[in-house]
Amino acid sequence: MAAAAAVGGGRRRGGRREMRRIEDATSRQVTFSKRRKGLLKKASELSVLCDAEVALLVFSPRGRFFHFASAPDLEDTIDRYISHTEEAAANKKPGELTAHKMKIQAETIATEIGTVEAYTRKMQGEDLESCSLQELNDLEMQLEKSLSSIRLHKAS
Structure with a gap:
């Protein structure tokens, strides 16, 4: 030393x-x-x-x-x-994150952003080749719910 x-x-x-x-x-x-x-x-x-x-x-x-x-x-x-x-x-305040914790947090957020972007593309009809039958059924149900909600809002 x-x-x-x-x-x-x-x-x-x-x-x-x-x-x-x-x-x-x-x-x-x-x-x-x-x-x-x-x-x-x-x-x-x-x-x-x-x-x-x-x-x-x-x-x-x-x-x-x-x-x-x-x-x-x-x-x-x-x-x-x-x-x-x-x-x-x-006693550290939440804003006093260490560089390591900040890096982990940034990686987690980046992963979440990627997941949301992939879901958005699928909702727009893109990248559907990689979807399973169950995922396609779930997307169809979600789109039908969204369409019903839009029609209700439009009618009001």
Whole structure:
């Protein structure tokens, strides 16, 4: 996690170093170790100085797990986080749909539009070759109902 964002010793821009991956594996590992220790120390300091509940999870590039928790039990903090995110999701307004939900909704609407367009074409006498006998009978009944309704409206 931290290794990917480590300072790569690149060119300076405006007094800051360009952030990029460190190519040399040994240098990358040394930087990860130092930065990890510093990050864990900062998390501890934030917890003590500000009386904040802090949890930090770090997975090394090799898959080793490092963590810090200011609460006596890291799982309690994780449970609190999960509860908070579930509450936040429940409190979202309908207009705050995620991109994924919006895509699914758009696909559903597109399917419904296609179905309505196909039905409309069939009601107009187009694309009837693909209809079963039952569908043709249903279309005939619907057209007869529509025709009766039109005649009643016309007579009024």
